[in-house]
Each structure stands twice: as C-alpha cells, then as structure tokens.
Amino acid sequence: MEKMLMKGNEAVGAAAIKAGCKYFFGYPITPQNELPEYMSRELPKNGGTYLQAESEIGAINMVFGAAGAGARVMTSSSSPGIALKQEGISYLCGAELPCVIVNMSRSGPGLGGIQPAQGDYFQATRGGGNGDYYTPVYAPASIQETVDLVQEAFDVADTYRTPVIILGDGMIGQMMESVEFKDIQKRRLPQKDWALKEHVEKGSKKLINSLYIKPEEMEPHLQKIFGKYDVIKKEEVRYEKFNCEGADVVAVAYGTVSRIVRNAIKKLEEDGIKLGLIRPITLWPFPFEAFDEISPETKAFLSVEMSMGQMIDDVKIANAGRLPVEFYGRPGGIVPKPIEVVDKVKEILGGAK
C-alpha cells in the first residue's frame, strides 16, 4: 500500500476503521478533537456509527453498552476526560468487555494545560479507577507505530476481553508523518459468545455484569481476571532496546520523549559517550525483562519523562537495586530538548568524558 501523510489523531481513526471499529463515542477536548471529527466524517461511510456523548462519562458507558453487544468500539479523550472515564473503565474491566480507549494526554492536575505531557502514566498503568485491575497500555512513538498499535489493540482487547489504552500525547496527536496501512498479522480471535446478539438465541440468557455480591464469588472472579493478566504479561510485552550494548548510561523513555532521547544519543556519540535506550511500547505490562541484561560498562539508568517522575517507579522495580536510577523530567507541557538530556547524561557521568 502507498504511503500517505497523516496527522496522528486522524491516523488513529483511519487505523480503527481499518481494524473494523464500527462505533465511536466521543466528547470534545484538546488535543484530540481531530479524532472524533474524523470519525464523525468517516465512520458512517464505512457502515459505522459516530455519536457525540453528553460527557466522557456518557461516552464510556455507551462504550459499555456497545461492547456488551459485541461491537468493535472506541472512545478517545485527553487527560481530564480520561479521568472522568475511570469509573467506566473499572466497570468495563469488571464485566470483561473489550474496547479501545485513546488518551492524547496533556498536563495536569486539574485543567492543567493543553501541551503534551506524560503525567497520566500512573493513571494508565495502575488501573485508575476503583478495584483490582489493569489494562494493557500501548505508547506509540510515531504515527506509523500508532497506526500499527491501534489495529493490534483491537485484537488484544478481543483476545483477552479487556479494555486497551493507547497513550499518546498532544505531540503524537497533532504531528504529521507519512504512514502506510499495512495488513497486520491477524490473530485467531475467540468467538464473542458472551455478548448480546441482534438475534436472540433461545435459552441462553446473556448478562454483562461486574457485580458479584458474594465474596466467595467475587474472589474467583478476580482470580480469573488476574489469570488473564498473567498470560498478557507473558505474551504481550513489547519494547525496543537500542544502543544498550556497552552503553555508559541507559535511558528509559516512551512515546514522544523516546524520540528526543534518540537525538541525544547522536549528539552524545560525537563526545564519545554511549547512551542506550530502553523504550517500553507496552507501559502495562511493563517490559521488566528488557532490564535483565545490563552491560558491565553501564553506570546508571536514566528515566526521561514529561512529568515529575512516574515511570521511574517501574524502572526502579526493573532495576531491582542494581544501579543508580536517575531522573530527568519536564512536566507541565514542556517538551525537553535533546541537549537537556545530553547535559543530564554528562552530569551523571561526572562532567565531560
């Protein structure tokens, strides 16, 4: 297929439609508006339905209704709106409903700002709503990868009957890059025999539910869900490891920030310093295994984030006390420059090498 130039938000929509998404429930918020706008334009042409909800709470509960009826369904928002969706996400997890939720995140807390930020890492990777649950979280670093991961996300959602989150940021949503809509390898997906159908099968009452009032039923329900998480942790972890062999410092960065770290790697090369990069593609499950092998030359890990430091907690767990774990972050909507990362690496190494 030919390559075309697309804005991130629109590319998400195009990829979702290609993946067979037929329902989209939206609500306006910057910086993701091009996605619901695209869906309102394109989904009806592809036999689908776009509906603007009264709020993000309304939208996520419409997702609950449509997902329970077996539809491929998506919703999107940005940080404050994703906060409102948390109750719904918790219910979706409890009722084991598949769907894809896109967060083109901005800064917070509160109304925060509309520039790119990564302050929603905890919210995305630690459940975010009430109760015991996780959702797979994909963090693309380019528009091409966004397109590929959106398609993958729908399959993962259906395979495990779980909501899946695509965590981008204002940069991913707004920038334009050339993309190609490749046919991703199709998974063999389970039948949705649990879902409500257009035509009722007699004698098989379907129930979409997260209520288990008896503790002796709730406990096995959770154990079953966590059994799926064990499989997801084994099968679905994705990451990229770059330049780590013999690196002086290994940076850990996802999404937009990983691109900045790549530029810093080039600049540091000129000074004879080797910076490696571990780029988690799934934030949950976090790629702990990427940290298993550390070169003897490596003196520290450096978590680089557009936040006050959230992923660093997972980096510390992965590091398990072996090396110092350093942090460089620009929160509040400021995108760090490569030179800032360069300077931080040099500082860690005790000045210019």
Added chain:
Amino acid sequence: MSIVFERTRGMVDMPLHYCPGCTHGIIHRLVAESLVELGLMDDAVCVSSVGCSVFTYNYFDCDAYQASHGRAAAVATGSKRVLKDRTVFTYQGDGDLAAIGTAETVHAAARGENVTIIYVNNAIYGMTGGQMAPTTLVGQKATTSPNGRSAELQGYPIRVCEMLSTLDGTAFAERVSVHNPANVRKAKKAIKKAFEVQTAKQGFSIVEILSTCSTNWGLNPTDSLKWLEDNMIPYYPLGNFKTPEEN
C-alpha cells in the same frame, strides 16, 4: 381445575429480594407481563441500575446489563445503537435517574434514543438506607434530612416527566402509580404503550411509577400506599405528559 393466576413467564422462577410489601415487585411483574403480551420478552434487553432494583437482571427472563450508578441511559444508548431491533429498557430508581444520572437521562431523551425508561420514584434512596433523594418531598423525613426536607436548605424535588416532556426527543412520558388495583392496571397500560412507542421507533419513552418504601419511610405496607396517595400524588400528578400523535 382452571388456572386463575400464575407467575408471568417473563420472570425467572426465583424469590425476589425486596422487603415485604415493597411495590418494586408489582412493577417488575407489570414490565414482564407487558413484554410477554407484546411478544417482546425474548427480544428484550434489560439495563439494571444501582439501587434496590440492582438485581433486576436476575429476575427478568431476558438478556441484561448491570450499569454503573446513574449511567443506565448511556449504556442503553450504546446497546440500542448496536442492537437496533431489540427492545432495550432501563429500570432505575429516583436517586439513580434524577440525581447522579440526570445528565445521561436528559441527553438520551434529547437525542430521542429509541429506548424505554422504567423509572421507579419512591422519594428516597432505598438501598443505602433512606437518605434524602432528589425526589424527597419538602417536609419529608429522611436519614440525611432528619427534620424533614427544607426547601431553603435542600431545594425542591424534581418532576422528571414534566421536565423531559419539554424535550423534542421525548416521544412518550407518563406518570403512574401502583398504590391500588385501578392504578396498577393504568400503570400496565402506560408501560405497554411505552414499549410500543419503542417498537414503532418513535423515540424516547419513559414511564415514571410512584412506588413505596415501607422500610425507609417507617410505615407498614398499607400505610405506605396511603402515604403515597396522600403525599406523593399531589406533588407528582399522575397522567400522560407526552404521547406520539396517532396517524
């Protein structure tokens, strides 16, 4: 011997968990009988809410969702948009619908979602133990209005049918009661009509049913029926507020 009364086949054969004398049970039966008589029972989709009626999904013999508190109309919207030919209805209490779920309800009506809302107004938060609801009458005692609801402090109860009938998307809105046999019969007629409006794809339909809560009103079941008649009906007048024009 001929059968003069039997369980409706629209309900599963199991004991209801409601308090003795609670009119939720009557309303369940009316909804199930209506669906069965209209030939819609197998096709029906029940969206249960959070309140005393949280387990309706067990009782109605049809597919069901259990929605989060107040969001039933949004869940019904998502479901009906996919399952266009099925009869989707919610079953919600007054706290669920008229407080936490106000936005979802008003906008489902405004969009003219082709779903039916069974709205059980007992002027109290039943399940959580009798706190003041958005529908609690001025002067009515509740655990969070121990001296009676004060209009000055807590404002006024909401008349949902009147409010929703101002919206163009609402096709059918009627308030009924189940405090005596004559009204039970009228209630069933309204419920049937609401489902017919949905079958005819005419838009949003709601039946508000005035209901008792002996346990939290602190009255016996008979006195509760009387209290409903004497106190609720004057504030919540029975009748049809909107119905599609016959053509």
